[in-house]
Amino acid sequence: MISQLVNHGIPENDMEAMFEAASEFFNMPAEEKRQYEPKNASDPIKCGNFNVTDTSNQTFTLWRDYLKLYVHPEFHCPLKPEILREALLNYSVKMRKLAGALLEAISETMGLEKSYMEETLNLESMFQLFAANFYPPCPQPDHAIGIPPHTDHGLLTLLIHNGVAGLQVEHNGEWFHVNSPQNSILVNTGDQLEIFSNGRCRSVKHRAVLNNEKTRISIVVANGPSLNTILGPAPPLVARDGRASYLPMKYEEYIESQLTKSRVIGKSLLEQMMIREN
Numbered sequence: 001m002i003s004q005l006v007n008h009g010i011p012e013n014d015m016e017a018m019f020e021a022a023s024e025f026f027n028m029p030a031e032e033k034r035q036y037e038p039k040n041a042s043d044p045i046k047c048g049n050f051n052v053t054d055t056s057n058q059t060f061t062l063w064r065d066y067l068k069l070y071v072h073p074e075f076h077c078p079l080k081p082e083i084l085r086e087a088l089l090n091y092s093v094k095m096r097k098l099a100g101a102l103l104e105a106i107s108e109t110m111g112l113e114k115s116y117m118e119e120t121l122n123l124e125s126m127f128q129l130f131a132a133n134f135y136p137p138c139p140q141p142d143h144a145i146g147i148p149p150h151t152d153h154g155l156l157t158l159l160i161h162n163g164v165a166g167l168q169v170e171h172n173g174e175w176f177h178v179n180s181p182q183n184s185i186l187v188n189t190g191d192q193l194e195i196f197s198n199g200r201c202r203s204v205k206h207r208a209v210l211n212n213e214k215t216r217i218s219i220v221v222a223n224g225p226s227l228n229t230i231l232g233p234a235p236p237l238v239a240r241d242g243r244a245s246y247l248p249m250k251y252e253e254y255i256e257s258q259l260t261k262s263r264v265i266g267k268s269l270l271e272q273m274m275i276r277e278n
């Protein structure tokens with residue numbers, strides 16, 4: 001499930017402030033950014049760039065700079081550029097409210113109480129991850145990739161971009177461009193929502209491709225349950241369906257396992273969580 005919100009109530013200024021702050025960050029000298037090179041996968045502030053990565057069954061040359069920050073329940077932000085802190089605090093609060101409202105509506109659509117997810121998944125202390133992705137023009141766009149195919153691990157990811165196309169989603173084994181308008185917010189369902197909904201909301205496989213003309217920037221906020229939530233299919237949905245289709249796991253462990261297990265086993269973590277029918 002992927003949807004596009006056009007009337008989302010987030011002022012254009014708030015989005016522009018994020019693009020400006022992210023561009024300033026990426027344009028800082030390399031020495032300034034080096035302090036945030038990741039030492040551990042769980043560092044709350046990290047940035048990095050072009051490299052080669054192995055997913056479960058392929059090796060990719062990546063063509064992107066990224067900045068990843070844990071912004072809730074604890075707020076982490078680099079000191080520079082100075083404009084980033086205020087813009088990000090404001091933006092992350094608004095994205096949290098929007099994600100909360102969407103999750104209430106999704107709860108109701110599934111026949112649950114409006115506040116069911118908020119209460120059972122401890123959304124008050126939801127784990128929120130911010131990412132800015134910067135993809136410069138690539139001379140050979142077909143020989144590298146911005147982000148390899150993946151699903152997001154949280155509940156809902158909210159994404160905006162600077163008007164340059166690049167995001168693609170997979171449907172029935174084929175890749176399709178998501179040509180969303182510049183000021184819209186793209187809503188992407190993640191693994192935790194697929195598990196919680198017992199398969200009603202599918203986690204969308206997506207990737208970012210490159211071009212040789214324009215720099216693309218995407219600003220992503222991933223909203224998940226609290227890190228200590230043990231998330232499994234919602235019991236009322238399991239009762240309705242007659243079976244649970246997924247195993248439960250603590251969200252914090254899920255994030256850690258996604259970084260390690262899928263490479264070893266050769267299947268995505270979400271596939272490993274599925275309980276097949278005999």
Ligand SMILES: O=C(O)CCC(=O)C(=O)O
Binds near residue numbers: 146147161167208
């Ligand atoms: O840049 C994009 O459009 C995709 C970004 C993305 O999938 C991610 O950061 O998880």
Ligand SMILES: [Fe+2]
Binds near residue numbers: 150151152206
């Ligand atoms: Fe993603």
